[in-house]
Amino acid sequence: MTRTAHRTLAVLLALGLFAAACGDDDTTDTSPTTEAPAGGEDEGNGEGGGEGDGEAATHRVPGDFDTIQAAVDAAAPGDLVLIEPGTYEEAVDVTIEDLTIRGLDRNEVVLDGGFELENGIRVLADGVAVENMTAQNYTTNGFFWTGVTGYRGSYLTAYRNGDYGVYAFDSVKGQLEHIYASGSPDAGVYIGQCYPCETVITDVISEYNGLGYSGTNSGGDLLIVNSTWRFNRAGIVPNSGSYELCYPGRETTIVGNTVHGNSQPDTPAIDVALLAMGNGILVAGSNRNVIERNLVFDHERTGIGLVPFPEEEANDVVPPEEDWDRPCEETRNDPLPDLDPEALALVLWDPVGNSITGNVVSGSGLGDLALGSLQPDLASLRNCFSGNTFETTAPEQLEALAPCEGDPTATDWSAGALDLGALIASERPPAVDYEEAPTPEPADQPTMPDAETAPAQPATNVPFSVDLAAIEVPERPEGT
Amino acid sequence: MTRAAIRWSRPLRAALLVGVVVVAACSSGEGATVQAITARGADTGPQGRVPQFKVECGWSHSASDDPIVHPGKPGRAHLHDFFGSTATDAGSTPSSLLDTETTCQNRNDTAAYWAPAVLRDGEPVEPTGSVAYYRPGPGVDPASVAPFPAGLLVIAGDQTATEPQSVDVAAWHCGASPILHSDPPSCPDTAPLGVRVAFPDCWDGERLDSEDHQSHMAYSDDGACPDDHPVAVPQLVFEVRYPVTGEPTGLALASGGVRSMHADFVQAWDQAALEREVRTCINGGKVCGVVSNRATG
Numbered sequence: 001m002t003r004t005a006h007r008t009l010a011v012l013l014a015l016g017l018f019a020a021a022c023g024d025d026d027t028t029d030t031s032p033t034t035e036a037p038a039g040g041e042d043e044g045n046g047e048g049g050g051e052g053d054g055e056a057a058t059h060r061v062p063g064d065f066d067t068i069q070a071a072v073d074a075a076a077p078g079d080l081v082l083i084e085p086g087t088y089e090e091a092v093d094v095t096i097e098d099l100t101i102r103g104l105d106r107n108e109v110v111l112d113g114g115f116e117l118e119n120g121i122r123v124l125a126d127g128v129a130v131e132n133m134t135a136q137n138y139t140t141n142g143f144f145w146t147g148v149t150g151y152r153g154s155y156l157t158a159y160r161n162g163d164y165g166v167y168a169f170d171s172v173k174g175q176l177e178h179i180y181a182s183g184s185p186d187a188g189v190y191i192g193q194c195y196p197c198e199t200v201i202t203d204v205i206s207e208y209n210g211l212g213y214s215g216t217n218s219g220g221d222l223l224i225v226n227s228t229w230r231f232n233r234a235g236i237v238p239n240s241g242s243y244e245l246c247y248p249g250r251e252t253t254i255v256g257n258t259v260h261g262n263s264q265p266d267t268p269a270i271d272v273a274l275l276a277m278g279n280g281i282l283v284a285g286s287n288r289n290v291i292e293r294n295l296v297f298d299h300e301r302t303g304i305g306l307v308p309f310p311e312e313e314a315n316d317v318v319p320p321e322e323d324w325d326r327p328c329e330e331t332r333n334d335p336l337p338d339l340d341p342e343a344l345a346l347v348l349w350d351p352v353g354n355s356i357t358g359n360v361v362s363g364s365g366l367g368d369l370a371l372g373s374l375q376p377d378l379a380s381l382r383n384c385f386s387g388n389t390f391e392t393t394a395p396e397q398l399e400a401l402a403p404c405e406g407d408p409t410a411t412d413w414s415a416g417a418l419d420l421g422a423l424i425a426s427e428r429p430p431a432v433d434y435e436e437a438p439t440p441e442p443a444d445q446p447t448m449p450d451a452e453t454a455p456a457q458p459a460t461n462v463p464f465s466v467d468l469a470a471i472e473v474p475e476r477p478e479g480t
Numbered sequence: 481m482t483r484a485a486i487r488w489s490r491p492l493r494a495a496l497l498v499g500v501v502v503v504a505a506c507s508s509g510e511g512a513t514v515q516a517i518t519a520r521g522a523d524t525g526p527q528g529r530v531p532q533f534k535v536e537c538g539w540s541h542s543a544s545d546d547p548i549v550h551p552g553k554p555g556r557a558h559l560h561d562f563f564g565s566t567a568t569d570a571g572s573t574p575s576s577l578l579d580t581e582t583t584c585q586n587r588n589d590t591a592a593y594w595a596p597a598v599l600r601d602g603e604p605v606e607p608t609g610s611v612a613y614y615r616p617g618p619g620v621d622p623a624s625v626a627p628f629p630a631g632l633l634v635i636a637g638d639q640t641a642t643e644p645q646s647v648d649v650a651a652w653h654c655g656a657s658p659i660l661h662s663d664p665p666s667c668p669d670t671a672p673l674g675v676r677v678a679f680p681d682c683w684d685g686e687r688l689d690s691e692d693h694q695s696h697m698a699y700s701d702d703g704a705c706p707d708d709h710p711v712a713v714p715q716l717v718f719e720v721r722y723p724v725t726g727e728p729t730g731l732a733l734a735s736g737g738v739r740s741m742h743a744d745f746v747q748a749w750d751q752a753a754l755e756r757e758v759r760t761c762i763n764g765g766k767v768c769g770v771v772s773n774r775a776t777g
Contacts, residue, residue, distance in 0.1 A: 093760055116587045124766045139585045140769070147766040162585070170528060170767055192770075193528055243656045244770050245528040271670070313657035313671035315526045336525050341518060341659040345668075 056456045058082055068092045068101070068111075068121075075099050080456035083109050083133065091117040091138070097125045098458035103133030106155045106447040113138030113161070115435055120161070126150045129459045132448040136160050137435075141167045142181070149173050152459035155448040159183055159441075162434050164190045165209065170245075174199035175462035178446065181206045183439030185268035185431065187214035188232070193246045195328040196220025200463035207231040208264060208439045210273025210431075216241055219251035219286070220327075223466055226474075228258045233269050234276035235262040235296075238286035239309055240349040242316040246328040248349055249286035255293050256471035260480060263300040268434035277301070277428050278365070285309030285349025287324065295474045296361040301423060302370040303361035303390070306351035306383050308420075310374075314347035321352070350375060353382045355404055360389040360473050367394030371402070372418035378402075379413070394418040514643040517662040522648045523618040523678070524658035531622045532615040533761040533768040537563040538583035539607040542597055545570035548633050548693055548744050559597040559734035561720065563610045565748060568592040574631035574688075577748035584612075588753030592746040595675065595720050596639070596735040604734070608672070608721045611771050614714040614762065617681030619703025622765055624712045627758040628747045633689040634697055634716070636679040637742030639735040649699075650677050650741040655721075656771060663738050664728035673724040677743035681715035684708060714762060718743050 056078045063084070065071035069092050071081045077098040085108035092111070094101065101121065103109030111120040111133065120135025120142045127150040134157040135142035142158030145151040145168045152175040158165030165181030165188040168174055172194050181188030181204070188206030190213070191197060197218050204227035206212040212229030213236045215222070229235040236259060240248035259280040269277070276282050278300030283289055285308050296303040317339065323331065350373050361368035368390035371383055378395075384404035385393075395401065395417040400410035432438075448454070539561055546557035547570055554570040562568045567580040572592060582590045593612060597604045616622045637650035644662035645651075651660035655671025667673045680697035682705035687696035698709035705712050720743075724731070733740050747754075761768035 093756065095760060095764065118586050122768070124760055124764055124768075139587075146768060169770070242526055245526050247526075312668040313654040313659070315524075315656070315658045332529060336520075336658075339520070341520070344657065344659060 056080060058456075060084065061088075062086070072096065072099065072101065077127075078456060078458060082452075085109055087112050089114055089117070091119055092121045094121065094123040094128050095125050098127040098460060099125075100129045100131065100456040100458055102129075102131040102448070102451055104451050106132045106134065106157060107444045109133040111135040111138075111142075115139060115162075119144045120158075122146070123148060123151060127458045127460045128152075129154065129457060131155055132451050133157070134159065134442075138162060141165070143167065145169070145171045145174070147171060150459040150462060152176075152462050154178055155446070156180070157442055157445050158188070160434060160437075160439055164188070165206070166190070167192075168199070169193055172196070172198050173459075173462055175459065175464055176201045177203050178448075179204040179206070180442055180445045182208045182442060183268065183434060183437060185210045185270050185273065185434050187211040187237075189213050191215045191218040191222060193244050193328065194218050194220070194222075195246050195250065197222040198463060199223070200225070200466055202226050202466065204228070205230075208267050208437070209233075210267060210269035211235075211237050211276065212259075212262065213237065214239065215249055215252060215286075217244060217246040217249050219249055219289070222252045223463075223468070224252060224254045224257065225466055225468070225471060226256045228477075229280075230259070230261050231264045231267075232262045233264055233267055233273040234278070234282050235259040235280045235299075237276050237279075237282045237284055238289055239272075239284040240286055240318075241309065241311050242314045242347060245332045247316070248318060248324065250288045250324055251290075252286065253290045253292075253468070254281065255290070255468055256474060257294045258474045258477065259294060259296045261298045263298070265429035266432055266438055268437045268439075269431040274428045274431060275424065279303075279305050280361070280364070281305070282307065283351045283354055285351060287352040287354065289354045291354065291356045291359065293358045293471060293473045294360075295476060296359060296364075296368075297476070297480070298363045300365045302366050302394070302418075303364035303368040304356055304359060305367070305370040305372070305418075306354055306356075307370075307372050307418075307423070308351065308374060309349040311347045311349060312345065314344045317343055317347050318349060348374060350381055351383060354384075356383070356385045356388060357404055358387045358473065362389075362391055364392065366423065367392050367398075367416075367418060369398050370394040370418045371398060372420045372423070374420065379408070517644045517647055517660075518665070519647055519660060520658050521651070521660045521676075524660065527770040528767050530615055531762045531765045531767060532613055532770075533757045534614070534771055535589045535612045536585045536771070537589070537593065537610050537612065539563060539609065540566045540568070540583045542604060543569065546594075546744070547572040547592070547746065548635060548689070559604060560594040560744075561597050561604075561607050563593040563607075563720070565590045565592045568594070568746070572746065574633075574746055574748045577746060578750070586753075588750040590750065591748045593718055593743065595677065595718070595743040596733040596740070598675075598722055598724075599732045599734060600724070601730040602732075605722050605724060608723050610718065610720045613717040613719070613771075614757070615717065616762060617700040617703075617712065617715040620681065620700050620705075620712050620715075621703070622762050625758060625762050626711055626713055627751075627755045628713050628749075629683070629688060630747060630749075630751045631688045632683070632745075632747040633693060634679050634745045634747070635693045635742060636677050636718075636745075639740050639742045641739045641741075642737055644739055645741070648678060650743075651675070652738070652741070664724075664731050666727050667725050669725050672721060673728065674719050674721040675741050676717060676719045677741060679716040679718065679743070679745060680709075681713055682706060682709040683711040683713050685711045714758060716745060718745070
């Protein structure tokens with residue numbers, strides 16, 4: 001790692017990239033969108049979402065069908081698949097739109113991959129809601145949506161899965177709520193490749209994963225609120241990379257979360273989770289994120305840290321900032337630029353335009369609030385820090401150096417600067433195989449109200465609205 | 481998906497090939513009479529642009545067996561690294577592989593994949609793993625792609641090559657980089673050395689094998705399969721990763737020099753599962769999985 005850091009620095013120097021400006025100086029509109037579609041109640045979608053005759057049918061497993069897959073395949077859009085308690089050794093594919101797939105008891109309806117099957121439920125159709133069940137021991141993911149418009153996961157437990165717990169890729173208009181995710185080497189909850197994502201993540205507990213939350217190249221009306229991210233290698237990690245589309249990551253709004261103890265040494269972990277270890281909220285080369293009113297404590301490295309992500313052997317370079325407002329729908333069809341391989345040997349994703357306000361942060365080894373880059377002019381990255389409660393920052397006086405409003409009242413960025421080389425080079429406890437890691441068995445989780453009687457509610461009305469202004473900094477949990 | 485828009489135009493590719501050629505530095509010791517090629521692949525770049533599914537398979541074993549070229553003759557071939565079915569040996573057939581143990585993350589994939597062993601200073605390098613991508617061939621309509629027939633045998637690349645092959649067929653690369661090389665490049669710790677072999681994506685619709693083990697298959701051209709090989713099947717892109725970083729000194733392949741890269745595939749999937757993946761992911765236009773540089777630690 002040290003050698004990599006040195007090489008990184010050398011390449012940057014050689015390329016003269018230190019002088020690179022970060023685009024024009026317009027003030028970023030970081031005010032989060034609160035007007036998600038009003039919802040919660042179905043708008044007639046619960047009754048026969050298909051264009052057929054109306055009534056939504058209910059298909060029971062194992063009453064009407066032996067397997068979840070058989071029930072799902074027999075369903076019509078708008079229908080409800082209702083699953084009785086039991087263990088189901090299935091990898092379910094959903095290709096019919098607007099289904100509601102529901103367990104009758106979150107803790108007793110268990111999909112078990114037996115370390116043999118890939119995904120618990122893989123959804124490839126729009127508007128599908130998955131509710132009130134557990135998926136464990138899958139070689140890749142517990143619950144996975146890909147390429148869909150409209151998705152919802154509610155009252156889901158994902159335990160000990162080989163990549164992600166709950167995973168939405170290339171998908172928009174989503175709601176992930178009342179989720180418990182543990183024991184995955186990548187993220188407990190992951191949102192990848194979408195802009196604008198138009199997705200709400202709320203009431204999640206994510207623990208004992210490589211990363212609590214990870215989002216690569218995702219953002220835009222993407223809210224992470226009122227959730228707990230603890231005992232992972234690292235807590236909440238928005239990031240960027242060019243091996244998949246829609247880079248860079250940008251505009252994730254992170255409010256009212258409890259983030260603590262993300263220095264857990266014995267979890268499964270992919271390489272970047274090891275690299276990110278010991279940080280609460282780590283913005284790794286993601287931009288224009290709003291991080292507000294979170295409670296963050298007990299981290300070996302930083303509480304809220306903004307750092308670059310150096311991507312070696314990249315597929316593309318960082319797009320110019322004027323392109324960051326373009327939706328993924330559009331940029332995904334851009335021709336690949338004519339690039340010299342040398343330009344791709346190292347691409348540096350810097351954190352730009354992030355706003356860190358009103359958080360309560362304590363107990364961080366290298367700085368409760370921290371900002372680092374390989375580029376010497378940190379001010380040019382236009383990140384800002386105001387109104388936080390903290391003990392330490394790196395560099396010192398970070399709120400005076402980079403206030404969100406008004407002029408800086410300090411100018412010395414060198415005192416107590418974050419030592420990225422040391423941050424990268426220091427030792428980490430090695431990853432543990434997800435099948436063998438000492439991930440605690442999940443305690444019983446709150447089950448969905450009225451699972452037996454609630455009507456089908458396909459994911460055609462999500463995300464639900466969030467009153468961001470009403471969210472307060474969480475109280476410190478008892479016993480922490 | 482406007483696949484055409486992302487393909488490199490032929491003049492541009494030609495310019496790249498000429499302009500980006502690096503000094504021949506063949507580390508295999510053989511006579512490097514033709515300059516090495518370094519170029520962006522015609523079909524590389526960020527994943528997510530075209531539908532795909534992928535299967536990650538660990539290294540199973542190494543043996544001097546080749547059930548396609550030297551069936552029933554153990555020890556007759558050069559040293560191969562095998563992935564997928566753990567039962568593959570010189571006597572394997574598609575039917576003998578069905579339902580065997582597999583190193584693949586998707587246990588329905590009991591196919592056999594193999595490539596020549598990479599040697600460093602004459603000693604085999606144990607691979608860290610492999611990825612089999614299944615995608616439409618470049619520019620091919622995803623809806624037109626049919627599953628591989630059960631029992632298909634395929635070889636890609638030229639094991640006798642001493643001059644650069646098309647890097648779009650057989651190449652070295654670093655991690656998930658889109659830059660392909662005819663000779664091994666120097667790779668950083670975060671993106672170690674790998675090889676990448678792209679299999680032909682058009683089938684003659686009749687034969688599961690042929691005398692030269694190749695003529696029953698062909699590559700599509702400009703998004704279309706040729707008349708004598710009219711059936712579009714997935715393009716299998718098989719990548720093997722090695723724990724090799726830094727200067728690529730002392731490297732060779734068990735088949736010869738570093739330019740003799742090739743790979744073999746015996747299609748022994750659970751056929752229903754393969755058909756489901758092709759239908760759901762490729763025909764359905766979905767990205768069912770991506771692979772990053774972010775290897776599991």
